[in-house]
Amino acid sequence: MAEKGKMSAEHLGGVVRLREEQEKVVKNCESRIEHWLEVSGDYEALNDRLKTLPDQLSYDIMVPFGPLAFMPGKLVHTNEVTVLLGDNWFTKCSAKQAQKIVDHRLKYVKQELDDLTKTIKNFEARVGFAKDLETMSTGKGDFVDIREEVGNIDASVIKGKQRIAHKPKSKPKLDAVFDLNEEDEESGYGEDKKGILTEEELWARLDELEKLEELQDEQDRLSDTTDMNGEDTSSSSSEEEKEGDPTPPVNGLSLKPSWATMPHSTAPPSTDREEEEDEEEDGNCLPTIYFSHTVEPKKVRINTGKNTTLKFSERKEQKDQKRKKKNGHSNGHSHHELHKITTPADIYRLFVDMKNGEPIPRKSILKSRSRENSVCSDTSESSAADFEERRITGRSFSHDETTHSDTSDGITEEDSPTVVPLHPASRFEAFSGTVVEKDPMPLTVPHLTIAQPALPTILERKQEEVAPEASPPQQPPKRVSKFKAARLQQK
Amino acid sequence: MAEAIQKKLKAELEKYTQMQKDVSKSMSARQKLETQLTENNIVKEEMDLLDSTNTVYKLIGPVLVKQDLEEAKSTVAKRLEYINGEIQRYETLLKDMEKKSEQHREVLSSLQQEFQRAQGLTVGKV
Numbered sequence: 001m002a003e004k005g006k007m008s009a010e011h012l013g014g015v016v017r018l019r020e021e022q023e024k025v026v027k028n029c030e031s032r033i034e035h036w037l038e039v040s041g042d043y044e045a046l047n048d049r050l051k052t053l054p055d056q057l058s059y060d061i062m063v064p065f066g067p068l069a070f071m072p073g074k075l076v077h078t079n080e081v082t083v084l085l086g087d088n089w090f091t092k093c094s095a096k097q098a099q100k101i102v103d104h105r106l107k108y109v110k111q112e113l114d115d116l117t118k119t120i121k122n123f124e125a126r127v128g129f130a131k132d133l134e135t136m137s138t139g140k141g142d143f144v145d146i147r148e149e150v151g152n153i154d155a156s157v158i159k160g161k162q163r164i165a166h167k168p169k170s171k172p173k174l175d176a177v178f179d180l181n182e183e184d185e186e187s188g189y190g191e192d193k194k195g196i197l198t199e200e201e202l203w204a205r206l207d208e209l210e211k212l213e214e215l216q217d218e219q220d221r222l223s224d225t226t227d228m229n230g231e232d233t234s235s236s237s238s239e240e241e242k243e244g245d246p247t248p249p250v251n252g253l254s255l256k257p258s259w260a261t262m263p264h265s266t267a268p269p270s271t272d273r274e275e276e277e278d279e280e281e282d283g284n285c286l287p288t289i290y291f292s293h294t295v296e297p298k299k300v301r302i303n304t305g306k307n308t309t310l311k312f313s314e315r316k317e318q319k320d321q322k323r324k325k326k327n328g329h330s331n332g333h334s335h336h337e338l339h340k341i342t343t344p345a346d347i348y349r350l351f352v353d354m355k356n357g358e359p360i361p362r363k364s365i366l367k368s369r370s371r372e373n374s375v376c377s378d379t380s381e382s383s384a385a386d387f388e389e390r391r392i393t394g395r396s397f398s399h400d401e402t403t404h405s406d407t408s409d410g411i412t413e414e415d416s417p418t419v420v421p422l423h424p425a426s427r428f429e430a431f432s433g434t435v436v437e438k439d440p441m442p443l444t445v446p447h448l449t450i451a452q453p454a455l456p457t458i459l460e461r462k463q464e465e466v467a468p469e470a471s472p473p474q475q476p477p478k479r480v481s482k483f484k485a486a487r488l489q490q491k
Numbered sequence: 492m493a494e495a496i497q498k499k500l501k502a503e504l505e506k507y508t509q510m511q512k513d514v515s516k517s518m519s520a521r522q523k524l525e526t527q528l529t530e531n532n533i534v535k536e537e538m539d540l541l542d543s544t545n546t547v548y549k550l551i552g553p554v555l556v557k558q559d560l561e562e563a564k565s566t567v568a569k570r571l572e573y574i575n576g577e578i579q580r581y582e583t584l585l586k587d588m589e590k591k592s593e594q595h596r597e598v599l600s601s602l603q604q605e606f607q608r609a610q611g612l613t614v615g616k617v
Contacts, residue, residue: 085534087527087570088550089563091541101537108533 019130022123029120033113040109047102054079054095213484493609500602507595514588521581528574535567 056078063073081098083091093101538560541547547563548555558566 082548083537085537086530087534087567089534089538089567090548090550090555091538092546092548093541097541097545100540104537104540105533 015130015133019127019134022127022130026120026123026127029116029123033116033120036109036112036116040106040113043102043106043109047099047106050081050095050099050102053081217487493606493612496602496606496609500599500606503595503599503602507592507599510588510592510595514585514592517581517584517588521578521585524574524578524581528571528578531567531571531574535564535571538564538567 057076059075059078061073061075062070065071079095081093081095083093083098083101085091085101538547541560543560545560547558547560549558549563550556
C-alpha cells in the first residue's frame, strides 16, 4: 500500500508524496503507541498479579500441558519469581523486586509513549502544512503566491550609487572652491598681466595720466574755489563726527543736497577712501572691513592695519564699467544685482566675482572710470588725477577706491591739493542717500560706510587674499599721484 | 546510441539498487543494534535494582547458566560498549554508503538525460 501511495504521490507531485509520507509516519507512530499501550497494560496486570501472588503460600492451578491439555497442579514458592531482564539474562527474585522491575519498565513504556505522542503531534502539524501546500500548489486555496522581481536588487544597487552620488554633491563645493581658486588664479593672472602691463604700458599710462593731470589741473584751477569751500567745511565736520560720534547720518543728511547733483556711484568710493585715511591717521592697527552699499555696486574695504587698505568693488561695477562705461547704466545694473541678492550664496558669488574682476578690471576700471568720468564730467577725471597724486604721497589705496573716489573727489581735489580735503568730500558723497553699515569690529573712528547687509558675510581670508593682489596695481597710480600731490601742495 | 546508453543505464541502475539494498541492510542492522542497546540498558538498570541475594542466570541455548551478579553486570557493561562501538561503525558505514549512493544517483540522472536525448533524437530521426 505504501509503495502504491508513493507511486501515486510521485505522479501527483512532491507535495502529495510528502503529505502521504508524513501521514505514514503518523500512522506508524500510532501503531507503536498502541503496542506500547498493550505492553503497559500487560505490565499493569503483571504488577497486580505480583502484588497478590505472595499473599498465599500455595495456589491450586491448572497447568497448561501442551497446546491441548491442562493438568491440575499446585503453585508453590509464591514469592519466588524468575524475571527475564532481557538479552537472555534471567534473575531469580522476590515478588517485590519483580514489582520494582515492573515499575521500572512501566516508566520506560511511559517515556516511549510520550515520545510517540510528541512525534505524532509534530507530524500532524506537518501534515496540515503539507495539505496547505497541496492546496496552494494546486491554486485552489485562498493563498496567493507573492513574488518579487529580481529587479529590486538593481534598484538597491542604484540606491547605493545614489548614495555614492553624494560625492557629486560635494563636488559642487569643490567646484566652488575651484572657482575660487580659479578666481584667485585669475586675479593672480590679472596681477601678472598688470605687472607685465606695467612694464609695457606703464609709460603709456603715465603719459595718459600726465595728460589727464594737465587737463585736470586746468579744470581744477577753473573750478577750485567754488567747490572747495563747501566741501572743506563738510569734510572737517565729517571727520570730527567720525572721530567723536559714531552717527554719520546727520552729516550725510546735511551733505546730501550738495551731492545730489553728483553721480551716486562716485560717492561711496570717496567715503571709503576717507575712512581708510582716517583709520591710518588714527593709527588703528585692527583689521577692519567695511562694506559700503550704495546705488552703485558693493565695495568692501579691508584695513589690514598695515597702512594697506584693500577695497573690493563688486564685479557689477567692473562689468558695468566694461560694458556700458556710463554711470547711469552702471547704477541701474547695480540696483538690479542688489535685488538679485536673495540668499547669502548670491552675496558670496558677488564677492567672488569681485575677486575675479578686481585685478584685471582695476586697470580697466581706471581706464573705464577715467573714460566714464570724462564722459560724465570733467571733474571726475581731475579727481582721479588727484587721487593718483595722493597715492604718490605714500598711502596705498586700491584702484577701486581711486576710481570711485576720483569721480566723487573731483571737486574736493580741486579745492585742496592735499590729501586732507579729499576726505571730507568723500564723506559727503557717502552721506548722499546711502545706507551706512558699520562693522562690529571695534573701530575707534566711526566710519561712514555704505554697506549692504549681505556684504559683511565676506570672509576675511578673501580680503587677505585679495589684499596682496590689490596692492600692486595701486602702486602705479600712487607714483603718479605723488608728483601731483607735490604740485598741488606747491600750489 | 540509445541502446548503448540504455545498457549503461541498466548496469548503473543495478549497481544503484544493490547499493540501496546494502544501505537498507546496514540500516536494519543498525536498528537492531539500537534495540539491543536499549534492551541492555534496561537490563543494566534493572540489575542495579537487585541485591547480592538474587541469583542471576544467563540463558545459553536451552540451559540457564547461573552467573554471579557482579560478573553479569560487568558482562552487560561490556556488551553495551560493544553495541555502542557497533553502532558507530554502522554510522560511518552508512555515511559512506549514502555518499556512494548519491554519486550513483547523479550518474543515473545524467545517464537518464542522455538516454532521453538519444530517444528524442531517434524519434526525431524517425
